[in-house]
Amino acid sequence: MGFLDFIFYTFIVVVFFQAVFYIFFFGRFAFLKEKGNSSKNIAISVIVCAKNEAENLKTFLPSIIDQDYPNFEIVLINDASNDNTLKVMKRFEKQHQNIKIVDVKSIEAFWGNKKYALTLGIKASTHDYLLFTDADCKPLSKNWIKEMTSYFDNEKTVVLGYGGYSKIKKSFLNKLIRFETLITAVYYFSFAKIGMPYMGVGRNLAYTKKEFFNANGFINHIKVRSGDDDLFINQVANNKNTSICFSKESFTESIPKQTFKEWFKQKRRHVSTAIHYKKQHKILLALIYSLQLLFWLLSIILLVSTYKWLIVCSLFLFRIILQYIILGASSKKLEEKDLLALLPFLEIFLIITQLTIFINNLISKPNYWK
Structure with missing residues (x-):
């Protein structure tokens, strides 16, 4: 098996598991109907x-x-x-x-x-x-x-x-x-819905x-x-x-936050807590992030090389469309629909930022809440 063969089959696996997450995990929140509860007037x-x-x-x-x-x-x-x-x-x-x-x-x-x-x-x-x-x-x-x-x-x-x-x-x-x-x-609502x-x-x-x-x-x-x-x-x-x-x-x-530096500092503090989550949560969150990172890396390699480009393009579009459907429904619920126009760019930038934060937190730890 050649290098591009390995990349191609890995890409198929990545798209498959991302589809599973989007449909069976994040879809639980995206298509959830709001249930009106009566006011309880508790103190x-x-x-x-x-x-x-x-x-x-x-x-x-x-x-x-x-x-x-x-x-x-x-x-x-x-x-x-x-x-x-x-x-x-x-x-x-x-x-x-x-x-x-x-x-x-x-x-x-x-x-x-x-x-x-x-x-x-x-x-x-x-x-x-x-x-x-x-x-x-x-x-x-x-x-x-x-x-x-x-x-x-x-x-x-x-x-x-x-x-x-x-x-x-x-x-x-x-x-x-x-x-x-x-x-x-979307993550914490979806995971709460699946128990x-x-x-x-x-x-x-x-x-x-x-x-x-x-x-x-x-x-x-x-x-x-x-x-x-x-x-x-x-x-x-x-x-x-x-x-x-x-x-x-x-x-x-x-x-x-008004500047990238301020927001980056805030997110470093937030991300530093994730290592203290329960083991099953850390594994799932790491898997979700790894699949996102691999999707874009493998997509770029395969699309630039034009290796089996028709299949790669079809899988690429399938994943993008699925993401638009799930996040579109979720963003409508949470009043964030204007973000959809820049979805791929925001995702790529966020993946890079999160990777940078992870590396920075390995080098030094953020300490205070203010």
């Missing part, structure tokens, strides 16, 4: 951890305060900020009786560790149900709390939501950030206080600087206790 604590977020709190906290929900408190955690974050919190606290402030002082053992601050906030919260978001994040409707809490029941104690990023016109970086966010959401939940995002995530304390909080990964959201969900979520919420009124929206 809930909204947790917002902020470090040097004075301006963002001024802008986005009113969208939480104005939620159309009968019984909720807002727990604002000031994580040793050195700006006016605490003053802004106190100003809102004077105006609204349902706001509680937890002022976290920096101590050497937990310096720069968001999990320590979150733990103090969770302990100070009044209610048994917890809903998390970030200080630079806003709910896109007044029914955010109502939608997220409607997925709790006697069995479901974890609710995974979607946290997107605001759109910036004529910005390729913005599209790349939103594309990566879309792909991540293998592995992560959630702290911009829009809910779970019970009982779930938190039964797991001894973040103690199993307290020394890992990041991962207060995905590592905790990776630890506690299972096929029985996890729901997904993707109704448009449940979405939150955050401010995206």
Whole structure:
């Protein structure tokens, strides 16, 4: 068997397994019909951890305060900020009786560790149900709390939501950030639907206080600087206790990074937590990424060499069309349809970026959440 023969047959295997993932894994979310749940009006604590977020709190906290929900408190955690974050919190606290402030002082053992601050906030919260978001994040409707809490029941104690990023016109970086966010959401929603939940995002995530304390909080990964959201969900979520919420009124929206350097630094921190996932999740995620990388590498080699070009072109187009169908349906659900026009370019750029991040993380480890 010659070199190009080997490349060709490997390409066929890669396309086959990618088709399996797209149809039987990601298709579970793409073609899932939204199930309307009735509002339960359970008392809930909204947790917002902020470090040097004075301006963002001024802008986005009113969208939480104005939620159309009968019984909720807002727990604002000031994580040793050195700006006016605490003053802004106190100003809102004077105006609204349902706001509680937890002022976290920096101590050497937990310096720069968001999990320590979150733990103090969770302990100070009044209610048994917890809903998390970030200080630079806003709910896109007044029914955010109502939608997220409607997925709790006697069995479901974890609710995974979607946290997107605001759109910036004529910005390729913005599209790349939103594309990566879309792909991540498709992954964790799809895996949750097949009974293998592995992560959630702290911009829009809910779970019970009982779930938190039964797991001894973040103690199993307290020394890992990041991962207060995905590592905790990776630890506690299972096929029985996890729901997904993707109704448009449940979405939150955050401010995206403005430069590639800032975003790259943020993604390095996020990616560094993946090595702490459960083994089966790491294997599947590594396989999905490897198949993506191999698809483009082998495609380029075979198309440039024109080796069995008719079969190669047919398989190439089949995979691209399948991806457009699955991600098209998913992007429609998550209000990200404008990304489809640049889909192949965004995918290639993201694959290269992720490979670069992986190499950088092998050389040095990112440490702090802020």
